[in-house]
Amino acid sequence: MSSQEEKIKVLKLWVSPYANRVLMALEELGVEYDTQEEDLNNKSPELLQANPIYKTVPTIIHNGKPLSESLIILEYIHDTYSSFSTLLPTDPYEKAIARFWADFIDNKFWMAGYTVIVTDGESQEVAKKEFIDSFLLIEEAIPKISGGKPYFGGDKFGYLDIVLVPYVFLWHSVEIFGEFSIPLEKCPHLSAWIELVSKRESVVKILPTVEAAHEWFTRSRKKALSRSN
């Protein structure tokens, strides 16, 4: 059986930016897939068996084989289906740079954003500054990464676009709980990119509304603050 014969099954959570980037990649490449919604308070035996180390979504199962970690799954999708389309740049240096920024977006930018959502006081203030600083660094990097084209992937909506776009629908909660506004007026590249990607079919189909995501984070914040106080 060829690796492309069995449908990929994605164990997911509707609000997870990590799971949603996997679904968006499959949509963008026109790959058929099945999904299974997970309850993180009561994870399915399938998830626990497929991802015993992190027990996180997304986890995929393809041809009976499990794989986890969204950025690794994106590369697997790219490698498996690149005969008809690509997500990552082909140039080795550009590919490495895309991976560098994906790591920054998850581990600096969103780590700070999520910390603003689930903390208050001094920790929240520090995270707020880090979030805005990271935002401005991404703004500065866009023309270099995209070569002045509309998407991070140049003319094509690609890997880094898919990595960042789920957060666009979540960072309103960062602004609300952090009581500040992202300085979009200082970010013409990010503003133009948001305008463009928000209308994209895969984005509209897969990502939750800002309101639904905010309700989710309101509950997460309440739980996190009651644990820490």
Ligand SMILES: N[C@@H](CCC(=O)N[C@@H](CS)C(=O)NCC(=O)O)C(=O)O
């Ligand atoms: N680095 C992981 C992060 C995945 C992750 O943290 N997923 C969250 C949902 S957004 C999760 O499954 N958490 C498990 C839990 O809370 O027990 C990735 O990129 O896939």
